[in-house]
Amino acid sequence: MAVKLLDYPLHIAPRAVYDRAVRLGLAKPVSPLALTFSVTAACQSCCKTCRIGERHQADPGIAARDLSLEEIERVFASCGPVYFFNISGGEPFLRPDLADIIRLACVHMKPRLIHISTNALAPARIERTTREILAAMDRFAGPGVPISIKPSIDGLGERHDAIRGVEGNFRSLERTLDALLAIRAEHPRLHVDLGTVISRFNIDHLDEVEDWVHARGIESYRHEIAEQRAEFHNLDDSIAPSVDEYAALVLRFKRKIIDNLAGKAWLTRTTEAVRLVYYDVTVQILREQRQITPCFAGSSSVHLNHDGQLWPCCVLGGQQALGQVREAGYDLMAVLRSERADVVRQYIAAKRCACPMANMWLTNILLTPRHMAKVVATMLRAGLAG
Numbered sequence: 001m002a003v004k005l006l007d008y009p010l011h012i013a014p015r016a017v018y019d020r021a022v023r024l025g026l027a028k029p030v031s032p033l034a035l036t037f038s039v040t041a042a043c044q045s046c047c048k049t050c051r052i053g054e055r056h057q058a059d060p061g062i063a064a065r066d067l068s069l070e071e072i073e074r075v076f077a078s079c080g081p082v083y084f085f086n087i088s089g090g091e092p093f094l095r096p097d098l099a100d101i102i103r104l105a106c107v108h109m110k111p112r113l114i115h116i117s118t119n120a121l122a123p124a125r126i127e128r129t130t131r132e133i134l135a136a137m138d139r140f141a142g143p144g145v146p147i148s149i150k151p152s153i154d155g156l157g158e159r160h161d162a163i164r165g166v167e168g169n170f171r172s173l174e175r176t177l178d179a180l181l182a183i184r185a186e187h188p189r190l191h192v193d194l195g196t197v198i199s200r201f202n203i204d205h206l207d208e209v210e211d212w213v214h215a216r217g218i219e220s221y222r223h224e225i226a227e228q229r230a231e232f233h234n235l236d237d238s239i240a241p242s243v244d245e246y247a248a249l250v251l252r253f254k255r256k257i258i259d260n261l262a263g264k265a266w267l268t269r270t271t272e273a274v275r276l277v278y279y280d281v282t283v284q285i286l287r288e289q290r291q292i293t294p295c296f297a298g299s300s301s302v303h304l305n306h307d308g309q310l311w312p313c314c315v316l317g318g319q320q321a322l323g324q325v326r327e328a329g330y331d332l333m334a335v336l337r338s339e340r341a342d343v344v345r346q347y348i349a350a351k352r353c354a355c356p357m358a359n360m361w362l363t364n365i366l367l368t369p370r371h372m373a374k375v376v377a378t379m380l381r382a383g384l385a386g
Contacts, residue, residue, distance in 0.1 A: 008366075011083050011112065015300055016367045022299040023349050029336045031080030034301040034363050035109070036314070039101060040066045040090040041306045045119045046165025047154075049199050049226045051233040052090055053165070063090070065307040067325075069097050069104070074330035075304065076108035085111035086359060088314075090306065091119050099132035102147075106140035113146060117195065120151035121166060123175035130180065134187050148191040150222065151176050155202050156212055163201050177216060191268075194218050198249065199226035203241040206249060210256065219268050222275065223253070224358040225282065229315045243286045250279045261378070273378040274362060277371050281364075282356035291351045293368045298322060298345045301363045302336065310335045312344055315355045320344045 012033065021027040042063040043053035056062055067075070085105050092098055093116075105111055114137075118126060130149060137147060151173055154163040160170040180192045194213050198206065206223075213221045225246050226239040240246075257272050284292050298312030308326040311317050322344055323335035335341060347353070365371040 012366050016369065019296050019300045019367060020294065023294060023296060023345060025342060025346065025349075029299045029333075029341070031109075031333070032082055032300060032302045032336070033367075034084035034086065034359070035079065035082045035111075036086040036088060036301070036303045036359055037101075038088050038090060038304070038306045038314075039092050039098065040095050042066075042094045043090040043119070044094070044121050044166065045091070045169075047197075048163050048165065048201055049154075049197050049232070049234065049237075049239045051237075055233055056090065063306075066095075067306065067308055069100055071308070071326070071330060072101055073104045073108070075308075075325050075332050076104050078331045078333055079109055080333065081111075082109045083112050084363070085109060085114045087114070087116045089117070091121070092116055093118055093122055093126050093129055098129050099136050102133045103136040103140055106137060106145075110141075111145070113148075114141075115148045115150065117150050117152065118176070119164065119166075119169070120173040120176035121169060123172055123179055126176050127179035127183065130183055130190070134183070134190060137189065143189075146189050146191055148193050148220070149180055150193040150195045151180075153194050153196055153209060153213065154199070155205055156208060159202065159205060163199070177218075181217065191219050193220040193222060195221075196223040197226050198223050198241060198246060199239045200241050201239075203245050203249065207252065210253065214256075214260075220271050222358070225286070225356060227315065227355065227357060229317065229357070243283070246286065247283045250283060254279055258378075269379065270375075273375045274365055276378055277365055277374045278358065278362055280374075281361055281371065285354055285356045285361075288354075290354045293364065293371065295348055295353075295360065295364055296367055297348055297360050298341060299336075300367060301360055302332075304332070312348060313355075313357060313360045315357050315360070316344075316348075316353060320347060320353075 015033055018027060022029050040063055041056055043056050045053040047053065153173060154160050157170050161167050184190045184192050196209060210221060228235045228237060254276055257276060261269055261272055281292065303311040303314050305311060308324050309318060310322045310325055310332065312320060312322060322341040323338050325332055325335055328334045
């Protein structure tokens with residue numbers, strides 16, 4: 001999750017105080033800083049770390065419960081402005097109206113940053129839809145609003161295919177990257193990232209993945225540890241490496257990021273500086289099994305599921321749902337300010353949960369002064385080195 005430097009004091013820093021009051025029940029939520037939207041339950045993958053695709057293929061009717069475009073517009077219109085708009089799934093590019101969803105987000109929520117994840121299994125569709133999205137953003141988003149698209153890479157060649165559960169996925173990933181990088185050369189608002197889920201299935205092979213990623217000229221390489229999430233329907237699966245294995249890997253990754261930070265563009269440099277802090281936070285949470293600083297899930301950041309359930313985050317998911325927008329007249333803010341949502345925020349504030357989920361903790365870092373002090377120090381060191 002990136003943030004533009006001049007936006008921080010205007011759009012994000014003021015939330016650090018207000019959302020602490022919301023977390024303690026002293027104020028009612030305003031529009032979330034970050035909204036993640038799982039646009040569909042449909043997915044072609046059968047990943048070893050996630051059962052969304054497996055569940056969809058066993059019951060294709062699940063995707064029939066996806067919010068329609070008309071419903072989505074009503075939800076977005078009720079939300080107010082957000083800073084980060086993250087799109088996930090399922091596989092987002094399976095929705096034929098994905099460009100229209102982005103258009104409606106730009107019209108009603110006016111995000112400052114947009115991010116889409118993809119399994120990269122449909123290169124031609126991804127290329128076509130990306131061009132449609134960029135055309136919509138040229139009309140309805142400000143010229144300085146970037147969009148990042150992040151295909152997944154969990155290994156090289158057949159190892160990637162085995163982990164993702166689809167033969168030929170790595171070849172599709174290469175074709176998708178070729179197409180996205182060609183579009184990036186034409187459209188400066190497009191950023192192309194890659195992301196890895198670190199699991200016990202690839203922990204010993206990630207150095208070669210990182211070398212491959214940097215050789216392709218990718219702006220930002222992100223990774224997060226495999227998690228058991230309600231969203232993934234994998235609560236009974238043993239998928240994560242040990243904390244010591246993850247900590248050793250993170251240490252190597254951090255050294256490489258720091259070595260290359262000075263030469264990056266400022267948006268990428270900011271992203272990487274925040275993620276360096278995130279990696280330290282993740283290791284500490286995994287070791288101590290607690291919220292090491294306050295979590296603002298359910299106030300600063302929320303997750304809209306494909307079927308209209310509003311969650312504080314995708315880890316708690318339906319187990320601690322804030323409510324259902326379909327039952328609230330598609331009024332997201334009414335759900336966020338409900339008595340049920342107050343109860344869920346009290347659950348989180350009491351530190352009854354602890355996870356290192358990337359989307360949530362990247363927001364938490366931005367709202368925590370001691371974490372941001374480290375981010376600023378890293379940025380200054382990189383600036384001097386550059």
